[in-house]
Every structure is written in structure tokens, then in C-alpha cells.
Amino acid sequence: MKIFYTKEHEWVKIEGTTGTIGISVYAAEQLGDITYVEVPDVGEDLVKGETFCSVESVKAASDIYAPVSGVVTATNDELMETPEIVNESAEDEGWIVTLEITDTDREGLLTAEEYDAYLETLD
């Protein structure tokens, strides 16, 4: 199992060809109280680098980009009524979708250390 991050502040946990995607703790903190998560349908194709859902907070609506390509196999339906889970547990219980990964392209993905170093350059 490996966890990667993107410069757009998504994370993807990869176990074999199964991926789980969410937004980072940093992203959740920046967004403030999250009020709505637009979850895609099971079976939907996600294309690496393209937006597949949006997360809305009291401050703004933000597009979320797919870190890898694949087909959605499950969605976190808890987020429909209690999107604040993302604030409480962005990188665990606040996951958005799982998917069957269909490509091997890992370009642009950062390790946890690389992502932390990237965050240091912000602000």
C-alpha cells in the first residue's frame, strides 16, 4: 500500500489496482467548514488530471481532480448528509471514492515527504 499526494491537494491510496481518493488535511483546513461533497456515480470513468467532483465549504466551491485514471467502484455515501467528516478525518474516514485503477501513469504524484516539503513552500 502506498499513499501519494498531488499539488492540487488530493491524496490517493494505492493497493494493487485498487485506489482510494480524498482531499488532504491541508486542503480541508484551507476550505474551512465543508458543507457539501458532490460524489460521482459508481461506474463513472475518472481521467487523471480531470475534475470529477467538487467540494463546497462555507467559503468556496473547489473542483477535485483525479490523481489517477480508473473506474469508480464505491463512493462514500456518508458524505451526502455529513460532509463535515472531511474536516474531521480528511485522509481516512473522509475518503470520497474508491476506484479500479486503469493506468500505470504515476507522474506528478508526490510521496508524503515530498508533499510536506511542497506545503512548506506555500503561505
Added chain:
Amino acid sequence: MDKKTVLFQKHTDLKAKMVPFGGWEMPIQYEGIIAETEQCRKSVSVFDTCHIGEFRFKGNIATSGIEKAVSFYIEKIPVGRCKYGFLMNEDGGVVDDLIVYRLAEDELMIVVNAATCENDFNYMNSLLDGSSEFVNISEKISKIDVQGPFAKDVMKDIFDADFDNMKYFGFSHVTFDDKEILISRTGYTGELGYEIYSDVSQAEKIWDSLLADERVKPAGLGARDILRLEVGLSLYGQELDENITPVEAGLPFFVTFDKDFIGADVLRKQNENGTDRVKIAFEAATRRSPRHGYEIHADGKIIGEVTSGVFSTMLKKGIGLGLVETDFSKTGQQIKIVSGKTQIDAKICELPFYKGGTARKK
């Protein structure tokens, strides 16, 4: 460079997130916007509103020219009361919304928005005949709002005023720390509340005294925006501006149509004949938040635009105000809020969205 209020250090100490607003650096949130909204609905919140502008007028109200551009009769406000209305331009548009305090027969305090303060002052000054004193006292005055169902109990413990007999939109002068301050029963949240005007030198002590009460927490501009929108209050620059009239904005209640102020003829015609567009309130079918500038669609075409939109903490869904073609403005009308590929189903409804506000509580 944005200005800082006298309470800036207090916000920094409380770890507030600061944002630019109307030329000032202001706290948008402390612990979180939703928690702060709930705090104000259930207990008491304190807001730094020192950025707000204040003018002092002394002179003959009827003859000095001060009445010229104001949408209601200032001279009919009883001493000890204040009134909300509009500063008007010749086209019937709104230069600002304001509250006029009748301090004495010949003396007023006029309270205006931060971003428009200087323009308002110059405009009003240009209408005066020179016989009166008219001074922008914004730099000398600090303002702190105390809002929430237990606001009266909190205020009674700190200030020596007759709060039981202070009416909605009434005010009195009290002594605090050997200086006179003004407290009015007004606010921008829909809750029972007060606005405290003092010399800037007293602001920190007032702020600390309020926050020493465990029923009180600070709230920022984020919560303030949700609170005012949940009870349907307009925000200048969104629901009101130089190109939107009070009739279009659904606020004819604050216009005295038989008074001859600047722009009155436009408003009289609109009030008789109706307008092509009008303010509406709407509720989203989901938790999705409409936002300022999103399109409003009905019958497959654009009928207007969202002026304000938030996620309502109390209703747990998106709510908003918009300006739409009058033909599509009836309560119950189904609409779609559209921005790019985002589409939110919504329905036109009556105001207020949140009906539990305590502002007018006896």
C-alpha cells in the same frame, strides 16, 4: 494597505483568520464559521464592527439639506430612536444603506458601510447648505456588536442601562469606565442584540469585558454573512447598489414615497407601475450552496442572477437572494441555479428563511 481596527491584536491573539473587507483587514472566522453561527443563534456572539463608518451632524434637520437624499423623514425620528433606510442617487439607485440615530432635536449620528464611508460623507456634505456641523467621526468611534438570545443578560451584567425598556431600534447613553458610550438595540443577525459605540480608547476594555462572560464567543464576517442572510437582510454591494433601486430590492417599506428626496420620482413610478426585475429569496433542494454571480434559470432561460448565497447552518441547505425578471418571481416558482456545469434545483420562497430569530423579542 488595508486598515486595522483597534481590536486587531485581539483577533491575532484569538488566532482569527484575517481577510481584506471594505478597505479593512477583518476576521472572517475564529474557531469555524458554522460553530460561530450556531453560537449566535443559541447563546451570544461578539463582533468587531469598528470598520463601520459614523458621521455626526448638528444643525437644523429640516432646512440644512441633510434630508435631501435620505429615503425617509429624519425629522420624524423621535429623539432616542434610530431608523434604517437609504442614501439615494438621482436614478433611484442606492448610494448606501444607513441607520440614522436621533441624538437630540438638532443632532444626529449617521452610520454607514465601511467601503462606502468616504463617498457617502462627500456626497452628503455636498448637499448641505453650510449652516450645520457635519463631521466624519469614524476614526474616533469604535463599534462592537453583541448578538444572541441571551444578549440582554450579558449586557446587564456589564453596562448600567435600562435594557428592559430599550425598544427595538431604540438607544441610550450610558457611562462605562467614566466615559459616555451609546448602546442601541439593533443588529445584523436576526437575534436579540445590541450595537455599542464608544471612543476607540475603550474598545479593548469593552471587548474583554464581554468575552470574560462564558456565554460569549467572538464571531467573524463569515458567520455574520450566514446570520444576516438566514433572516433575509440585504448587504450593500450585493442586494443593493447604485444601479438597484429599493423597490427592485424588495425594500419599499424603508421608503417614504410622499417625501421629496433625490430619486424619489423614480421610486414613486416604480412603486405604482412595478419593475421589470425584483429581488427574490430561494431555497435549494440540497446542501449545495448558491453563490454570488451564479445564473438563475427558469423555463430553460436565464431570468436573473444570485446576489447572495450561503449554506444555511440552521436549515442545513443552500439559501440565497437574487434579482430576477418579475414574471418569474412568484413564491413556489421552480428555478435552477447554474454556474458552469453546476446545477442546483431551487424554489422561490418567502423571507425570512430562519424564523426563530429573537431580535424583536419583548
